[in-house]
Amino acid sequence: MKTESRLEKVLASGAMAVTSEVGPPRGVDPEIVRKKANMIKDHVDGINVTDNQTAMVRMSSMAAGIIIKQMGLDPIIQMVTRDRNRLAMQSEVIGAAAFGIDTMLCLSGDHPKFGDHPMAKAVYDIDSVQLIKAVKDMRDEGKFQGGADMKAPPKMFIGAAANPFADPFELRVMRLAKKVKAGVDFVQTQCIFNLEKFEEWMKGVEDRGLDKQVHVLAGITPMKSVGMARYMKNRVPGMDVPDEVIKRLAGVSKEQQPEEGIKIAVESMERLKEIKGVHGFHIMAIEWEERVAEIVEKAGMYPRPQV
Amino acid sequence: MITAEQKPMQEIIQYLAPYSKILLVGCNECVTVCAAGGRKEVGLLASALHLNSLKQGKTIDIKEITLERQCDPEYVEELTSYIDAADAVLSMSCGCGVQTIATRFKQAHVYPAVNTKFMGASLSQGVWAERCQGCGDCMLGITAGICPVSRCSKSLLNGPCGGTSNGQCEIGPETDCAWRLIWERLKELGIEGRYEALVDAKDWRPAGGAGPRKIIREDLAL
Numbered sequence: 048m049k050t051e052s053r054l055e056k057v058l059a060s061g062a063m064a065v066t067s068e069v070g071p072p073r074g075v076d077p078e079i080v081r082k083k084a085n086m087i088k089d090h091v092d093g094i095n096v097t098d099n100q101t102a103m104v105r106m107s108s109m110a111a112g113i114i115i116k117q118m119g120l121d122p123i124i125q126m127v128t129r130d131r132n133r134l135a136m137q138s139e140v141i142g143a144a145a146f147g148i149d150t151m152l153c154l155s156g157d158h159p160k161f162g163d164h165p166m167a168k169a170v171y172d173i174d175s176v177q178l179i180k181a182v183k184d185m186r187d188e189g190k191f192q193g194g195a196d197m198k199a200p201p202k203m204f205i206g207a208a209a210n211p212f213a214d215p216f217e218l219r220v221m222r223l224a225k226k227v228k229a230g231v232d233f234v235q236t237q238c239i240f241n242l243e244k245f246e247e248w249m250k251g252v253e254d255r256g257l258d259k260q261v262h263v264l265a266g267i268t269p270m271k272s273v274g275m276a277r278y279m280k281n282r283v284p285g286m287d288v289p290d291e292v293i294k295r296l297a298g299v300s301k302e303q304q305p306e307e308g309i310k311i312a313v314e315s316m317e318r319l320k321e322i323k324g325v326h327g328f329h330i331m332a333i334e335w336e337e338r339v340a341e342i343v344e345k346a347g348m349y350p351r352p353q354v
Numbered sequence: 355m356i357t358a359e360q361k362p363m364q365e366i367i368q369y370l371a372p373y374s375k376i377l378l379v380g381c382n383e384c385v386t387v388c389a390a391g392g393r394k395e396v397g398l399l400a401s402a403l404h405l406n407s408l409k410q411g412k413t414i415d416i417k418e419i420t421l422e423r424q425c426d427p428e429y430v431e432e433l434t435s436y437i438d439a440a441d442a443v444l445s446m447s448c449g450c451g452v453q454t455i456a457t458r459f460k461q462a463h464v465y466p467a468v469n470t471k472f473m474g475a476s477l478s479q480g481v482w483a484e485r486c487q488g489c490g491d492c493m494l495g496i497t498a499g500i501c502p503v504s505r506c507s508k509s510l511l512n513g514p515c516g517g518t519s520n521g522q523c524e525i526g527p528e529t530d531c532a533w534r535l536i537w538e539r540l541k542e543l544g545i546e547g548r549y550e551a552l553v554d555a556k557d558w559r560p561a562g563g564a565g566p567r568k569i570i571r572e573d574l575a576l
């Protein structure tokens with residue numbers, strides 16, 4: 048074991064892992080974090096804490112992560128390279144580890160243009176691949192990015208994102224290979240709605256033997272309505288929502304759409320479980336944390352393994 | 355070249371409000387090519403300023419001059435014979451020229467008439483696009499001649515990010531994804547294997563991270 052991470056232990060046991068996420072509030076109330084974490088805690092092996100997602104200012108992922116850690120749970124703190132330079136990110140990783148946080152996700156982050164501070168200067172001192180490498184070098188070599196030795200390195204289980212659907216498609220396996228080379232331990236994928244395309248990508252992942260070097264957690268997002276599906280299809284960069292999904296949601300009454308959305312999610316999970324190299328799921332229930340438990344149960348992933 | 359665009363008229367008028375004798379200085383280099391501050395634009399701006407002061411019932415005296423290169427002290431020296439007669443200097447060159455004048459003439463009130471934009475190339479008549487941020491350690495040799503620093507919206511050195519949409523950048527369909535372009539060119543050149551080499555975190559010192567930059571060529575310095 049490289050770390051104390053519960054996610055690492057579950058994955059090492061050969062069991063399918065389940066993670067989900069909590070978006071920190073746009074204010075100081077820690078109860079919001081606790082409430083959201085409590086909704087999902089029994090059904091997941093790790094709780095992603097998003098980092099100023101969609102470039103909107105929120106409680107920091109590290110602070111919200113500490114709140115979750117102090118509940119005795121397992122936060123996975125996300126870190127985007129958009130908002131901090133390499134000094135700030137390394138010190139944050141050390142700080143998080145000092146509070147017992149042992150799992151993180153390295154991301155480049157949405158462009159500030161999408162958020163509520165479009166006038167901000169994006170930092171991008173390093174990119175997500177370089178952040179993976181920096182955290183790995185701290186953990187395994189005891190070295191800061193600048194080259195100096197460090198005492199008591201942070202033991203982080205290192206994650207990243209993978210988007211099999213963004214183009215150029217043919218590059219997407221190579222891009223994962225680069226993250227593997229940089230030292231990533233697991234990836235959570237973009238929400239999967241186009242299963243054929245995902246299978247094609249996984250085939251490429253398997254052909255290169257990458258499935259043996261990195262754990263792939265398949266991204267699942269239940270659709271609340273056909274409106275949400277249309278929005279994701281047309282407005283969210285790098286998202287692939289096939290017309291069948293939209294048709295299926297449009298084919299039931301408005302009241303039935305949430306149930307249909309959950310049904311689609313569970314069916315996808317059943318199918319994805321069969322794919323070699325898929326080692327678990329990452330459920331992104333956007334402002335819908337209260338349904339995560341149900342999805343996990345319906346997909347036959349409950350109870351979670353004790354490790 | 356360095357590209358620029360004229361400032362909003364209102365801002366220029368505001369700068370000049372306290373003055374009546376203006377030395378309006380253009381530049382024959384980059385800002386001439388991008389039609390922001392050459393001889394022609396100097397003439398146009400002078401007319402617009404005259405018109406404005408007429409409307410306000412004032413008179414303004416404008417001396418027009420366009421230097422060969424405003425960022426070069428040798429040419430800026432030509433302003434010596436006009437500077438004392440002027441209350442203010444309005445420069446139509448990039449920020450480098452404005453500063454060269456301000457440095458040479460300590461007493462002069464100097465104002466910029468253009469916004470200096472970026473180092474770019476001409477795409478077609480009247481269209482310029484950013485191509486370089488002067489990072490001081492050019493990477494074009496490993497990115498098939500397409501700059502990730504200036505052309506990827508996140509300056510990713512191991513791109514593309516997950517936001518690429520139909521080959522365009524996540525910030526909008528009017529911007530090509532630099533990493534899509536890099537990938538396509540690597541493929542065209544038959545060297546796509548190079549994509550997988552990890553690019554290390556960049557040393558930003560040559561890019562300005564070590565403070566204002568300077569080149570000293572011992573072989574040329576007097």
Ligand code: SF4
Pocket residue numbers: 485486487488489490491492493494501502503504
């Ligand atoms: S790599 Fe640096 S020097 Fe080369 S074009 Fe890009 S910004 Fe300019």
Ligand code: SF4
Pocket residue numbers: 505506507508509510513514515516517518519522523524525530531532533534
């Ligand atoms: S879409 Fe392409 S150009 Fe835009 S930020 Fe991502 S990698 Fe860079």
